[in-house]
Amino acid sequence: MPDAALAALRGASHEASSRTNHTDGVWLADDEPVLPGIRPRYVAAPGSTAEAAAVLRAAAAHDLAVVVCGGMTKQDWAAPPRRCDLVLSTRRLIGVVEHVAGDLIAVVRAGTLVTELRQLLAPAGQQLALDAPLPGATVGGTVAVSTSGPRRMLYGTVRDLLIGVTVVRPDGVVAHAGGKVVKNVAGYDLGKLITGSYGTLGLVTECAFRLHPSPAASAYVSRRVADPAAAGRLVADVLGAQVVPSALEVDAPPEGGFEVVVLLEGTAEGVAGRAVRTIRLLGGDAAISDAAPGWWSAYPWGSGDVGLKLTAALSGVPALLGAALAARERHGVPLRLRGSAGTGVLYVGLPGTAAPQTVAGVVDALRAAARDVSGHAVVLTAPAAVREHVDLWGPVEGLELMRRIKQQFDPDARFAPGRFVGGI
Known part of the structure; x- marks a missing residue:
C-alpha cells in the first residue's frame, strides 16, 4: 500500500530543493539510529529554510509528530517525546551564511558544529564565546537546550549572544526575529523564547550571533582545598578583587577535596599581571598553567549516567x-x-x-x-x-504561561510532544 505521508514529504522536499534526486532529502527511518524512547517512521534532512518549511507543511497536513536532531549529543536530555513520526535532521543545514568581521557578527546555519564554527572564525581573530561541553554539539542544539560552559561568567550565555534567529514554525511558516545589528532588538524576544525550549516550539535554521575578539593570551590559576567553606572563601575573594576572570570554576571529584580554577584572558601583559594577583588571592599552593585542567568545560557524567x-x-x-x-x-x-x-x-x-x-x-x-x-x-x-522515581523538573514557576505559549506556537502539540516541563 503506498505511503501517502512519505510521498508528500518527498514531494515537498523535491519541490523546494534544486537537487535532482529528491529522495535523498526524506527517507524511511529503518536504518536510522533509534532515538532514546522513540521509534520514528521517517527522516528528513532539508538543505535550506525553504525546504524545511515545505517538509513541515507536509508533516502538518499528515499530523506527523516531529523531533528535531542535530549532533545527537543531548537527545537523552529531558523527557522522551510521547510520540515521533518524523525526525528532522539539521545535518545539511551547515556553514556560515555571513560573517561581518567589522561588526563582530556572524550568521550561521543550525547544523554547524560549535567546534567547526570556532575554526572558521579563528582566522579573523574572532570567536563565538561559547564553550562546547559536548563534542559534536551543533549551533541549533546549543540554542535549543541553552547549554553554556565556564566562560558564561564573562561573555554570557547563548541567550545573551544570540541577536537574531530564523525559525520554521510547526505549521511550516518561517519567522525571523532580531537582526544582524547588536542594537537592533526587533523581535529579539522570540530568540530568547526559542532558546532553551528543547525543540518544542519550532525548528531553528539560522542564528545570528554577537562575536568577540579572540584573546591574545590566557592563563589558568588553580588551588586545591579540602572543604566547601574554604572553596567558598576563595571564590568570594576572587569575585571581590579586580582580576576580571573569564571563568571561575570548581571541581569536586568523588574521592574528595575541591579544586578552584580561575581563567584569565586578554593581552599577554595584562594576563601576566592579573595572574600574579590571582595567585596571591588564592594563596597556599596556588599554581598557574597555560593549559586547562583535564575536566575543564566537561559535564561530570558520562553516557547513561x-x-x-x-x-x-x-x-x-x-x-x-x-x-x-x-x-x-x-x-x-x-x-x-x-x-x-x-x-x-x-x-x-x-x-x-x-x-x-x-x-x-x-x-x-x-x-x-x-x-x-x-x-x-x-x-x-x-x-x-x-x-520513573524522580521528578525531572521539580517545581517550576510560570508553567501555565509556558503552556499558553506552546498552544500558540504548536496548537496540535506535534513538536517533541511531552519533552519539556509539565508534559509540554
Missing part, C-alpha cells in the same frame, strides 16, 4: 557545595560536582548504576538545598529506571 543542573545565588554557592558533599556521604554514592562558582551554576553527576531510590534521595536533598539559596535543581539526563 545521571546528570543534574543546580543553580544558586552567588552567596549560596558554598552552602550548595556543602549540601552536595553531605548528600554524597549520606547516600554513599560517588557523586561528582563541577561548575561555575562565579555564576552560581553547578552540575552533579551520579553513576547510572545507582539505585533509583538512592538517586531520588540525592535529588530531593539537592533540590531542597538549592531552594534554600534561591535556586533550582533539574535532572537533565537519567536512565529510564531513574526517571
Whole structure:
C-alpha cells in the first residue's frame, strides 16, 4: 500500500530543493539510529529554510509528530517525546551564511558544529564565546537546550549572544526575529523564547550571533582545598578583587577535596599581571598553567549516567557545595560536582548504576538545598529506571504561561510532544 505521508514529504522536499534526486532529502527511518524512547517512521534532512518549511507543511497536513536532531549529543536530555513520526535532521543545514568581521557578527546555519564554527572564525581573530561541553554539539542544539560552559561568567550565555534567529514554525511558516545589528532588538524576544525550549516550539535554521575578539593570551590559576567553606572563601575573594576572570570554576571529584580554577584572558601583559594577583588571592599552593585542567568545560557524567543542573545565588554557592558533599556521604554514592562558582551554576553527576531510590534521595536533598539559596535543581539526563522515581523538573514557576505559549506556537502539540516541563 503506498505511503501517502512519505510521498508528500518527498514531494515537498523535491519541490523546494534544486537537487535532482529528491529522495535523498526524506527517507524511511529503518536504518536510522533509534532515538532514546522513540521509534520514528521517517527522516528528513532539508538543505535550506525553504525546504524545511515545505517538509513541515507536509508533516502538518499528515499530523506527523516531529523531533528535531542535530549532533545527537543531548537527545537523552529531558523527557522522551510521547510520540515521533518524523525526525528532522539539521545535518545539511551547515556553514556560515555571513560573517561581518567589522561588526563582530556572524550568521550561521543550525547544523554547524560549535567546534567547526570556532575554526572558521579563528582566522579573523574572532570567536563565538561559547564553550562546547559536548563534542559534536551543533549551533541549533546549543540554542535549543541553552547549554553554556565556564566562560558564561564573562561573555554570557547563548541567550545573551544570540541577536537574531530564523525559525520554521510547526505549521511550516518561517519567522525571523532580531537582526544582524547588536542594537537592533526587533523581535529579539522570540530568540530568547526559542532558546532553551528543547525543540518544542519550532525548528531553528539560522542564528545570528554577537562575536568577540579572540584573546591574545590566557592563563589558568588553580588551588586545591579540602572543604566547601574554604572553596567558598576563595571564590568570594576572587569575585571581590579586580582580576576580571573569564571563568571561575570548581571541581569536586568523588574521592574528595575541591579544586578552584580561575581563567584569565586578554593581552599577554595584562594576563601576566592579573595572574600574579590571582595567585596571591588564592594563596597556599596556588599554581598557574597555560593549559586547562583535564575536566575543564566537561559535564561530570558520562553516557547513561545521571546528570543534574543546580543553580544558586552567588552567596549560596558554598552552602550548595556543602549540601552536595553531605548528600554524597549520606547516600554513599560517588557523586561528582563541577561548575561555575562565579555564576552560581553547578552540575552533579551520579553513576547510572545507582539505585533509583538512592538517586531520588540525592535529588530531593539537592533540590531542597538549592531552594534554600534561591535556586533550582533539574535532572537533565537519567536512565529510564531513574526517571520513573524522580521528578525531572521539580517545581517550576510560570508553567501555565509556558503552556499558553506552546498552544500558540504548536496548537496540535506535534513538536517533541511531552519533552519539556509539565508534559509540554
